[in-house]
């Protein structure tokens with residue numbers, strides 16, 4: 001597999017097209033892998049439309065649910081049934097409707113603190129992967145979904161936070177979020193998120209335009225540092241991109 005890829009930005013009309021293009025990309029990645037598939041989901045509100053779409057036809061029947069495993073890129077340190085819990089949202093909209101329970105891999109939050117959760121999740125990921133060290137030719141995930149926050153954070157990797165510099169551990173605790181909701185977080189690190197065949201960012205709506213302008217100008221922000229060992233794709237809708245940008 002190639003070294004760190006460049007990013008491809010695909011501009012779509014609106015959130016509905018964004019969700020259907022993302023769904024097609026999921027199916028394409030699944031089709032490329034005839035064995036066990038690993039998908040790392042994102043939290044926040046951006047992927048909600050995609051999750052709701054995947055339980056509808058024709059997508060639902062095209063997903064081989066028995067061999068697809070679902071992970072989450074970051075979690076808010078709140079109970080699993082708290083409305084703020086990222087995996088809770090993905091479960092309600094998508095996973096609990098279709099996925100076998102043993103294929104759902106939430107970040108545990110019933111621990112003493114975020115670091116303990118991070119350790120437990122790292123062990124779970126390592127045992128799924130079957131090794132302690134990530135190898136570029138054998139990515140951990142088939143596809144990793146990410147969103148971007150107003151400060152350029154992605155997952156729970158915030159600007160200037162030490163978690164961003166983590167080069168060895170796969171998962172770390174983040175004691176303080178830099179944006180709402182202000183609860184501690186647990187996040188996969190850049191090396192773990194980047195170990196994938198495809199990294200797919202989703203950003204829609206005019207609220208994202210200011211941060212996308214900065215990111216597309218190449219500012220050194222977490223979302224710009226997240227790159228796949230495979231392909232990195234940004235799906236953005238027209239309202240989110242600065243005018244006259246087009247595809248790039």
Ligand code: 6PG
Nearest residue numbers: 043044045046147148149154155
């Ligand atoms: C979280 C997320 C976070 C999110 C971005 C974008 O726990 O909040 O994982 O990284 O993806 O903040 O959030 P929206 O999709 O809600 O804009």
